[in-house]
Amino acid sequence: MEQSKIRNFSIIAHIDHGKSTLADRILEQTEAVAKRDMEDQILDNMDLERERGITIKAHAVTLVYRANDGEAYTFNLIDTPGHVDFNYEVSRSLAACEGAVLVVDASQGIEAQTLANTYLAVDAGLEVVPVLNKIDLISADPDKVAAEIEDVIGIPAEDAPRISAKTGLNIKAVMEKIVTDIPAPQGDPDMPLRALIFDSYYDAYRGVIAYVRIKEGTVHPGDTIRMMAVGSEFTVVECGILRATSLEPAKSLSAGEVGYITASIKNVREARVGDTITLADRPAAEPLPGYRAVQPMVFCGVYPADGAHYADLRDALEKLQLNDAALTFEPETSVALGFGFRCGFLGLLHMEIIQERLEREYNLDLITTAPSVVYHITKTDGTKLSIDNPTNYPDPSHIALAEEPIANAHIYSPTEFVGNIMELCQDRRGIFKDMKYIDTDRVDIHYELPLNEIIYDFFDALKSRTRGYASFDYELIGYRKSELVKLDIMLNGEVVDALSFIIHAEKAYPRARKMVEKLKEKIPRQLFEVPVQACIGGKIIARETVKAMRKDVLAKCYGGDITRKKKLLEKQKEGKKRMRQLGTVEVPQEAFMAVLKLDE
Amino acid sequence: MNKPFSLYIHIPFCKSKCPYCDFYSARPEEDDVFDRYLAALCARLAVYGEKYGERLLHTVYFGGGTPSVFGAKRLCRVLEKVKEQFNVAENAEITTECNPADVDVSFFETLKRGGFNRISMGMQSANEAELKILGRRHTAETVREAVEAAREASIDNVSVDLMLGLPNSNLETLKSSIDFCAALEADHVSAYILKIEPGTPFAKQELNLPDEDGTADQYLFAVNELKKHGYAQYEISNFARPGKESRHNLQYWRCGEYLGLGPAAHSFMEGRRFYFPRDLEGFLNGNVPTDDGAGGGFSEFAMLSLRLTEGLQRKICETRFENGGALFDGVLEGCKHLPKNLIHADYERISLTAEGFLVSNAILAEILPG
DSSP: OOGGGEEEEEEEESTTSSHHHHHHHHHHHTTOSOGGGOOTTTTOOSHHHHHHTOOOSOEEEEEEEEOTTSOEEEEEEEEOOOSGGGHHHHHHHHHTOSEEEEEEETTTOOOHHHHHHHHHHHHTTOEEEEEEEOTTSTTOOHHHHHHHIIIIIOOOOTTOOBOBTTTTBTHHHHHHHHHHHSOOOOOOTTSOOEEEEEEEEEETTTEEEEEEEEEESEEOTTOEEEETTTOOEEEOOEEEEEOSSSEEEESOEETTOEEEEEOOOOOGGGSOTTOEEEESSSOOSSOOTTOOOOOOOEEEEEEESSGGGHHHHHHHHHHHHHTOTTOEEEEEEETTTEEEEEEEESSHHHHHHHHHHHHHHSOOOEEEOOOBOOEEEEETTSOEEEEOSGGGOOOGGGEEEEEEEEEEEEEEEEGGGHHHHHHHHHHTTOEEEEEEEEETTEEEEEEEEEHHHHTTTHHHHHHHHTTTOOEEEEEEEEEEEOOEEEEEEEETTEEOGGGOEEEEHHHHHHHHHHHHHHHHHHSOOOSSOEEEEEEETTEEEEEEEEOOOOOOOOOOOGGGOHHHHHHHHHHHHHHHHTEEEETTEEEEHHHHHHTTOTTO | OOOOEEEEEEEOBOSSOOTTOOSOOBOOOSTTHHHHHHHHHHHHHHHHHHHHTTSEEEEEEEEESOHHHHOHHHHHHHHHHHHHHSEEEEEEEEEEEEOGGGOOHHHHHHHHHHTOOEEEEEEEOSOHHHHHHTTOSOOHHHHHHHHHHHHHTTOOOEEEEEEESOTTOOHHHHHHHHHHHHHHTOSEEEEEEOOOOTTSHHHHSOOOOOOHHHHHHHHHHHHHHHHHTTOEEEETTEEESTTOOOHHHHHHHTTOOEEEESTTOEEEETTEEEEOOSOHHHHHTTOOOEEEEEOOOHHHHHHHHTTBTTOEEHHHHHHHSTTHHHHHHHHHHHHTTSOTTTEEEOSSEEEEOHHHHHTHHHHHHHHSOO
8 A cells, every 4th residue: 555645544532523424424325334234333343332331341343434635545543542540641642643633513612532632632743623513503703712722732723724523514524635745654564573552352262463554564364473572473464444234344554554464362361452562583672662551540440249250250351451451459357248359540531430230231330449549658668659559548547648549630610610619629739830811711720639649530520510521631750758547447347458548648537527427317327226337546536336227027917817917028038138247237239439529 | 625716707798898808708699698607607516616615615706707797696596506516605805896887786796696705806096097097997986985885785705905116106096095095995816017018009109208217116115104094014005904914815926836728827736837819709619728837846835925025935935845944944044145125035024015016026936947
């Protein structure tokens, strides 16, 4: 394939600005998909993606477009995940491209992820092609938004196509822009192979299917390839092109092209996103830049609601991990919850997605514990620990230094909510950095926020304080000294390990208060009084009492109807089985979940 | 060698339906329905007489509905048929429930002549406001007159019903009802905590009911007050002067056999439980009872025994069940971590306290097997 006729590009946008809809229209225009196969947002494969309207994994497709100049161009469209949790994946997808189509909602203007994604694209050296979408809306103000793009992002937007991906208006203009503005790939097909893996997924029949961009060199079936970061070697079984609804084998893939490689790879860990594939017998001297092993940032315990499903949960996690190199898990035991797993996630959304997939795709009923970030602890004897589980938190007297992860957070909002937002950030121990006006009525508020303040419910709190208008983006900037404490919850005098968490000393009391109140509300009365206490290192800081049950009796038996009473007893016994027995106290599963959402 | 059994006869008719009641009853809409029902009962008595006629029958209980609506003569006709078909013990306890509004001296005289020797009077409360909310057809004064009438007819074993946890009730209103029972010199008091049954008018009403603690306080208060007046508790909801415990009630709780006739009446005979469906027309047409499975297993026996103050006893378990001692030990083990104010448990006997009775469902779920 002639390199000059190839265009490799991504579409980037803030959530809901129409990225996937534009992708659908482009597919239609190139007739990559027969009309009858056309489902809305065809690139979002998972049910979950379609429902949530977000892209979780990268997808790619090769299309042929006949341009106004009469030539046929090969478009490689690489769809990127649209969430901060997946920033690394986004950066690798962008690294596979020469250009990015930036979709901005002409009624909303620039939002947090518009900017975050644009910076990623600019950092990757991409040509950014702005597009103003949703101009069919009455509230659309394309002139204003075009000016905003020029002012804030600093790229010309005067002749940006003004389109409606929904109605199909002006899509052709976008296609032409891709041809004229985005540079063709370069790279010598005769050099040693360097292919960037920008996504991979596990197929039960063929093993891992790695999506690659060939930067230099050429690869054929039968070649022995080497993963430069991981170090493992495989023999290529097949390579080819990514069609909209199928994989199309090819004789080879060479510099400039985007496609797939299969090589009987058993696990996505062997074909990590960002790794460079080279040939074993003629390796490249250097891998492509930018690879890093993804590190989970948020951890929580995941337990089957019914202990009998432990093995099912393990199998399900293993299957998900085949496709998700960022998911980590290891066995964990809780006195309260039995056998489960400590799972690591890229962020909150990633955590929610995994939980949802476990419940939906694998029909598991789960109990999860409060999410935790990774704390750095230096003990008095000089040893350094990374703590992601409150259970492992050392005795306070052995701690010389405790540090917590800090995020750089940008919040984009209409000016009227600035007060609310600052109040929220202040409450979450944020440090105000600066505030910039994007235009006369929108601002970019910049805070440094501890990550553990973000992972509980920051986004929900932000949405409710700004009537949904604010958008939010963050990145980890490092660790900072902090006053941390481990807060334990005791029921009837016994610590419930699954309810412990690590928290800033200042926040401990209000949170403890809320926890005991919520637990009091959720734990049904038992045959005896149950004290619910929150304590730090043995010192009780909050207490509530679940009073003893007073009345649970069937006073009368109707006409000698013993069966009715027997059934009631059986039902009661069944109910007990659904409770968690903690020492002598029975706790319903909802109680564990409820304390995770204290601010509702 | 069979133990004596009991007979329950359901009279599924009421003049008016009380808004809290979930017992099966129909309004006598056709003139001849009483007679058809009488005939249906007699036909059933003949059938079961064939089967159990040889066995000693030691209690007969007419419940409802409102048996007094059926008329003293018809009640006596049924009892006559019972005596004809079964081997009724000389000293059998023969009870009928009555609504005080339906009765007078001659009513009771008829019953007395027919062989009835115990009356259960539907009183529910001695407070007019409460009686009104409960939709009762009588006043407290009616109850007093009815009890006096029974005594005049020489029926000297009288029980009255009382309800706890009524709308707008408190310890004061309850005390006045209990004092009223004592002043009547009733021999036996049944005191039931009001339970709002789904589908009843009460379930649809907004009622000012005492909360869990308030109701529990009323119950404990009642146990205490009744004791002061000489009524000892012998079952969750039943209290009696010495020797006046209802033998028919005890038959249920001691897991004895009983035959129940009439729609919605349940039976436990020869190890099987069965019942007639809640369908008057079906009963009139001679429908057969529905099987309700095997009965009398250990869990059931223990569950019933623990309704009584005499509780679950090792000796009786050993006589009744092959591995009775071990089964008893199993329950005893489960009692160990229960608070002492709820349960007495020793080598010989396990019994609930009044506080324990109040939470007996939860205790049973905790300590019973299976």
